[in-house]
Amino acid sequence: MAELAAAAGGSAPTRRRIPPLVWFGIGWILLMLATALLADVAAPYRFTAYDLRNRLAMPGDPLHPLGTDELGRDVLSRLIVSIRISLMIAFGATVISAALGTLMGFLAAHFRGIVEQVVLMLADFQAAMPFLVLALAVLAFFGNSLPLFVCLMGLYGWERYARIARGLAIAAGAQSYAGAVRQIGAGPARVYLRHILPNIASTLIVSMTLTFPEVILLESGLSFLGLGVQPPMTSLGNMVGYGREYITRAPWIMLAPATVIVLTTLAVSLVGDWLRDRLDPTLR
Amino acid sequence: MTAPLLEADALVRLYSTRRGLFGRPTTVQAVDGVSLAIEKGRTLGLVGESGSGKSTTGRLVLGLERPDGGRVRYRGVDLPAPGSRDWRRLRARMQMVFQDPLGALDRRLPIALQVREPLDVHGVGSASERAARTAELLAAVGLGVHQGQRYPHELSGGQRQRAVIARALATGPDLLVCDEPVSALDVSIQAQVVNLLVDLQAQFGLGMLFISHDLKVVRQVSHRVAVMYLGRIVEEGEADAVFAAPAHPYTAALVSASPHPARRGRPRIILAGDPPNPAARPAGCAFHPRCPVAASVCRVESPALLPLPGGRHVACHLAQDGAQPLRAAV
Amino acid sequence: MLRFLLLRSGRALLTVALVVTFAFVVLRLSGDPALLIMSVDAPPEAIAAFRRAWGLDDPIWQQYLRYFGAIAQGELGQSMRDGRPAIELVAERIPATLALTLPALLIKLGLGIPAGIYAALHRDSAVDRLVMVAAVAGFTVPSFVLGLVLVLVFSVQLGWLPSGGQDGWLHAVLPTMTLGIGGAAVLARFTRSAMLEVLGQPYMRTASAKGLPWRRAVLSHALPNAAIPTVTIVGFMVGSLIAGAVVVESVFSWPGVGRLLVVAVSNRDLAVVQCILLLVAVTMVTANFVVDLMYGLLDPRLRSGAKGGH
Numbered sequence: 001m002a003e004l005a006a007a008a009g010g011s012a013p014t015r016r017r018i019p020p021l022v023w024f025g026i027g028w029i030l031l032m033l034a035t036a037l038l039a040d041v042a043a044p045y046r047f048t049a050y051d052l053r054n055r056l057a058m059p060g061d062p063l064h065p066l067g068t069d070e071l072g073r074d075v076l077s078r079l080i081v082s083i084r085i086s087l088m089i090a091f092g093a094t095v096i097s098a099a100l101g102t103l104m105g106f107l108a109a110h111f112r113g114i115v116e117q118v119v120l121m122l123a124d125f126q127a128a129m130p131f132l133v134l135a136l137a138v139l140a141f142f143g144n145s146l147p148l149f150v151c152l153m154g155l156y157g158w159e160r161y162a163r164i165a166r167g168l169a170i171a172a173g174a175q176s177y178a179g180a181v182r183q184i185g186a187g188p189a190r191v192y193l194r195h196i197l198p199n200i201a202s203t204l205i206v207s208m209t210l211t212f213p214e215v216i217l218l219e220s221g222l223s224f225l226g227l228g229v230q231p232p233m234t235s236l237g238n239m240v241g242y243g244r245e246y247i248t249r250a251p252w253i254m255l256a257p258a259t260v261i262v263l264t265t266l267a268v269s270l271v272g273d274w275l276r277d278r279l280d281p282t283l284r
Numbered sequence: 285m286t287a288p289l290l291e292a293d294a295l296v297r298l299y300s301t302r303r304g305l306f307g308r309p310t311t312v313q314a315v316d317g318v319s320l321a322i323e324k325g326r327t328l329g330l331v332g333e334s335g336s337g338k339s340t341t342g343r344l345v346l347g348l349e350r351p352d353g354g355r356v357r358y359r360g361v362d363l364p365a366p367g368s369r370d371w372r373r374l375r376a377r378m379q380m381v382f383q384d385p386l387g388a389l390d391r392r393l394p395i396a397l398q399v400r401e402p403l404d405v406h407g408v409g410s411a412s413e414r415a416a417r418t419a420e421l422l423a424a425v426g427l428g429v430h431q432g433q434r435y436p437h438e439l440s441g442g443q444r445q446r447a448v449i450a451r452a453l454a455t456g457p458d459l460l461v462c463d464e465p466v467s468a469l470d471v472s473i474q475a476q477v478v479n480l481l482v483d484l485q486a487q488f489g490l491g492m493l494f495i496s497h498d499l500k501v502v503r504q505v506s507h508r509v510a511v512m513y514l515g516r517i518v519e520e521g522e523a524d525a526v527f528a529a530p531a532h533p534y535t536a537a538l539v540s541a542s543p544h545p546a547r548r549g550r551p552r553i554i555l556a557g558d559p560p561n562p563a564a565r566p567a568g569c570a571f572h573p574r575c576p577v578a579a580s581v582c583r584v585e586s587p588a589l590l591p592l593p594g595g596r597h598v599a600c601h602l603a604q605d606g607a608q609p610l611r612a613a614v
Numbered sequence: 615m616l617r618f619l620l621l622r623s624g625r626a627l628l629t630v631a632l633v634v635t636f637a638f639v640v641l642r643l644s645g646d647p648a649l650l651i652m653s654v655d656a657p658p659e660a661i662a663a664f665r666r667a668w669g670l671d672d673p674i675w676q677q678y679l680r681y682f683g684a685i686a687q688g689e690l691g692q693s694m695r696d697g698r699p700a701i702e703l704v705a706e707r708i709p710a711t712l713a714l715t716l717p718a719l720l721i722k723l724g725l726g727i728p729a730g731i732y733a734a735l736h737r738d739s740a741v742d743r744l745v746m747v748a749a750v751a752g753f754t755v756p757s758f759v760l761g762l763v764l765v766l767v768f769s770v771q772l773g774w775l776p777s778g779g780q781d782g783w784l785h786a787v788l789p790t791m792t793l794g795i796g797g798a799a800v801l802a803r804f805t806r807s808a809m810l811e812v813l814g815q816p817y818m819r820t821a822s823a824k825g826l827p828w829r830r831a832v833l834s835h836a837l838p839n840a841a842i843p844t845v846t847i848v849g850f851m852v853g854s855l856i857a858g859a860v861v862v863e864s865v866f867s868w869p870g871v872g873r874l875l876v877v878a879v880s881n882r883d884l885a886v887v888q889c890i891l892l893l894v895a896v897t898m899v900t901a902n903f904v905v906d907l908m909y910g911l912l913d914p915r916l917r918s919g920a921k922g923g924h
Contacts, residue, residue: 129894134636142640220756224758225876262759
């Protein structure tokens with residue numbers, strides 16, 4: 001995608017200059033973060049408030065800039081709250097996945113042998129099965145609640161961090177700084193948390209930015225199916241799913257959150273790809 | 285002579301390697317029956333080409349790896365298993381100086397913090413005592429306080445190695461294993477670091493195992509010297525005696541290849557054949573394919589390491605017969 | 615070669631066993647099956663009888679083995695909604711799903727691979743840029759958004775095509791397009807980068823330096839080598855013939871396996887969910903196995919096992 005950024009920017013990326021599309025990505029991410037943080041202040045109405053005299057108002061309405069839905073709820077306000085929820089879930093899930101994956105990778109690197117084989121086997125399994133189906137199965141068995149849903153999303157992509165963390169920890173331990181620290185007599189906690197983790201953090205963060213958009217897509221997909229975030233709560237996928245019922249009469253209900261989903265995944269991917277090229281070209 | 289600080293007895297270390305995930309494993313004898321002793325305040329030089337098993341020997345001696353055979357005793361007690369609590373506590377007594385100081389340092393932490401780390405790990409003294417000790421250590425290796433605040437990449441190679449040495453000395457160990465400590469450094473810096481090690485050894489009475497392929501450096505620091513070839517010690521003795529009159533043809537070849545003022549003008553022995561490959565160990569004396577004086581017995585029978593007069597040991601059929609392989613070669 | 619086959623089939627069976635284990639663990643963690651299946655206010659004697667009947671008081675490993683045995687014999691339980699065998703319910707939905715996913719796979723292959731190859735051979739051309747833009751769009755636009763946008767344009771605005779349901783081939787056009795376009799973009803991007811990597815290899819330069827016409831060099835050297843990584847992703851696409859349409863089937867109310875899965879999850883119809891889970895696992899594993907075999911054909915080095923695993 002950095003290639004795209006370069007192509008659309010019209011010139012090859014120089015080492016220092018940030019391509020315009022990446023600027024767009026950064027700007028959009030900041031806008032989304034600000035929206036999520038200031039959702040309470042920024043939303044003109046409560047996201048559940050009805051305005052029964054203004055049902056299915058078109059965008060551009062003086063009271064409702066992005067229109068209203070079937071029940072006269074303000075689309076802009078719902079969108080703002082949805083952004084907050086979707087970002088929170090995606091962020092929480094990405095952090096859980098990174099923490100879990102890194103832990104598994106470290107365990108594999110530390111114990112080697114059978115532990116390592118088990119971790120690698122689980123990672124292969126996770127990579128081979130379509131995550132959506134596994135997630136649906138878990139939801140069927142356990143039912144749905146927000147904390148469970150976030151944890152479930154947190155299983156997405158752990159195997160990538162595990163592979164990265166394992167590889168880098170083994171490299172650091174063999175003949176390098178981690179081996180030296182171990183040789184001093186430091187325990188595993190000090191070796192892994194104080195030395196290896198800070199050294200591989202940039203690689204892990206880059207892979208988080210590459211996984212984050214996929215988590216947003218997964219969350220919105222499940223919520224769209226009605227199996228993710230449950231009403232009265234709302235999320236971007238939820239809004240699209242709801243808006244689908246009114247696609248002929250009020251397509252804006254669905255288009256507004258759909259646009260946000262697409263732009264957010266695009267922005268994070270652009271910035272993530274750019275970061276990867278800058279910080280860690282070894283990642284695929 | 286008092287009991288040695290550390291004794292290694294008939295160490296064996298095997299590595300099994302595979303070609304690919306499903307290839308047949310092949311076993312390589314990296315170290316094959318090495319015995320040595322390190323005494324307090326004295327340095328044993330360990331010499332050999334790459335692949336001779338000298339670095340592995342160093343790691344075995346420190347207890348970083350478990351030997352597949354033989355034992356290592358520190359002050360008469362067997363080394364505990366790597367990673368155990370006792371093993372970790374013992375790290376305060378024996379330390380290592382690495383070949384690549386940049387790799388051995390954490391590039392995300394300032395130097396002083398890393399020099400101080402062994403004190404933190406082993407809980408030595410109070411916070412202020414540790415700070416004072418850190419400054420003292422930095423000064424002892426010739427680094428200033430401001431250099432302690434720098435990060436590894438901001439220092440020169442020599443300064444980094446000084447930092448690694450300071451870290452190794454932090455807990456006041458009595459055994460130091462130096463694995464090629466100067467071979468990654470500029471020649472101009474090498475002498476400074478070697479002199480520093482010699483001074484520190486004298487100052488703290490350290491027992492030292494000094495591993496190097498560079499005879500010139502080994503000669504400078506060692507009291508005794510052991511020469512390794514394909515996982516075995518082929519000659520061992522007082523450094524001056526070994527260098528002055530090598531008994532093993534391999535030692536002779538190494539010595540003749542190393543420039544030395546007293547030996548100027550003498551012809552150099554050029555070793556024929558392939559460099560040693562631990563995966564394809566020749567039968568008989570492992571050195572015989574490259575030996576300029578090999579006899580028929582050398583192809584069949586592996587020579588044992590036997591004593592010669594003058595406290596020296598050598599593993600060579602010809603030397604043990606009293607012949608002078610060096611003269612014969614020249 | 616035999617050793618390779620044995621290893622790979624062992625690995626495939628292991629993955630299926632893992633999925634079964636996963637289903638068992640999740641089933642057990644989700645609560646007491648007796649309470650889950652019987653109503654909450656069922657008399658304690660009835661619950662005890664149920665537990666005895668299903669062997670729920672046996673040690674967990676016995677239950678696990680029994681579960682494994684039942685699944686190995688194809689006993690996948692009954693749907694809790696209408697009491698029919700789950701496997702029957704699922705099987706009758708498969709044709710509908712394949713009616714979408716097979717044409718979509720053809721679109722992906724027929725559009726994605728040529729586009730990727732063309733883009734790589736004409737780097738920085740207008741087509742190359744278009745492929746890259748489409749590839750990014752294919753990744754960032756989720757299928758339900760693409761599907762709804764297509765509905766908006768072709769059904770709502772133009773009125774050309776129906777927006778949902780299953781009533782003749784016209785109804786299949788939009789869902790198939792939704793599946794095909796997104797996948798084609800991903801495949802194009804993948805093929806393009808695989809081709810670019812191969813084109814940069816020394817042997818390609820050697821081939822053209824030796825006077826081999828560029829067209830011949832591409833046909834006989836570049837394409838077979840670029841095919842190796844591409845086969846992986848195609849294998850994944852084949853493997854998801856069953857599971858890849860979950861979202862799209864829901865968008866278009868298409869009565870396939872995916873729709874069944876979503877409904878079963880909503881109703882917590884565990885037997886059906888478990889059956890689909892296994893079906894997906896078996897499809898996926900089979901596809902991976904075939905990919906491995908194709909690797910062996912494309913890249914003789916792998917056959918000797920010199921480079922196992924990924």
